Amino acid sequence: MNYLYTAYAATWLIHLTYVGYLVRRYVRLRKEIDELGK
Amino acid sequence: MKRFFPILAILTAGLLSFGLYEALVVAPTDQMQGEVYRIIYYHVPSAWTAFLLFLINFVASIVYLIWRDMRADAVAVVTAEVGVVYCTIVLVTGPLWARPVWGIWWTWDIRLTSTLVLWLIYVSYLFLRRFSNSGQTPVLAAALAIFGALDVPLVYFSIWFFRTQHPQPVVGGGGSIDPRMWHVWLLNWAAFLCFAGLVCWSRYRLEILQREVEETQALEALLERSPR
Numbered sequence: 001m002n003y004l005y006t007a008y009a010a011t012w013l014i015h016l017t018y019v020g021y022l023v024r025r026y027v028r029l030r031k032e033i034d035e036l037g038k
Numbered sequence: 039m040k041r042f043f044p045i046l047a048i049l050t051a052g053l054l055s056f057g058l059y060e061a062l063v064v065a066p067t068d069q070m071q072g073e074v075y076r077i078i079y080y081h082v083p084s085a086w087t088a089f090l091l092f093l094i095n096f097v098a099s100i101v102y103l104i105w106r107d108m109r110a111d112a113v114a115v116v117t118a119e120v121g122v123v124y125c126t127i128v129l130v131t132g133p134l135w136a137r138p139v140w141g142i143w144w145t146w147d148i149r150l151t152s153t154l155v156l157w158l159i160y161v162s163y164l165f166l167r168r169f170s171n172s173g174q175t176p177v178l179a180a181a182l183a184i185f186g187a188l189d190v191p192l193v194y195f196s197i198w199f200f201r202t203q204h205p206q207p208v209v210g211g212g213g214s215i216d217p218r219m220w221h222v223w224l225l226n227w228a229a230f231l232c233f234a235g236l237v238c239w240s241r242y243r244l245e246i247l248q249r250e251v252e253e254t255q256a257l258e259a260l261l262e263r264s265p266r
Contacts, residue, residue, distance in 0.1 A: 007077045007134040011127050018123045032251050
């Protein structure tokens with residue numbers, strides 16, 4: 001059962017890590033856009 | 039799409055949660071493997087999602103090479119990146135399934151090795167996109183993507199043509215599966231496809247925005263350097 005739960009947890013962790021990476025990139029890009037607008 | 043995004047995101051979250059519940063609670067236990075077989079509901083849909091994304095990447099790369107369409111290039115980058123995410127899930131969940139069933143984490147047989155090679159090809163594609171600023175980068179990346187896509191049929195058909203540790207395909211390979219397992223498998227694949235679709239759309243918007251910012255910054259730098 002441990003292998004099953006680890007596999008499921010790893011899948012969700014990879015999904016969430018990627019979504020977090022996208023959010024971080026978006027925030028950085030918004031900052032760049034704001035700086036360009038100044 | 040932008041207007042419907044929150045609704046689609048909620049529906050996808052609901053589908054993923056329902057898929058998780060069906061996979062862990064509703065799907066029957068396998069007689070041979072017991073509970074651990076339930077990894078199939080994440081492992082196989084992830085593999086099929088990755089294959090589909092690499093196929094889209096292949097088509098977008100060809101379209102870019104023929105018409106030099108920057109939107110096709112953006113689609114290629116996005117699908118390669120999200121495809122690598124799903125291929126990573128395959129490479130992580132596979133050994134976690136293999137250990138209790140085969141007694142080993144990994145073996146260098148054709149299915150596993152070709153999957154690892156596929157992942158390495160697309161990771162190198164992403165490194166190329168990330169660290170090369172040459173004007174020829176999209177062309178080189180498109181060529182690499184076309185070669186990379188050739189590995190997808192090798193991964194898929196390897197278990198048909200070679201002796202391998204990996205089991206024969208249950209789907210499309212003449213095997214049989216309990217209809218309730220089939221239903222849960224399809225449900226989770228649909229959920230993964232919805233999630234991948236939403237992530238691809240967000241990443242595509244980000245890529246287009248990023249390119250616009252880079253163009254503006256380059257233009258600004260040119261204007262600053264030009265003599266007044």
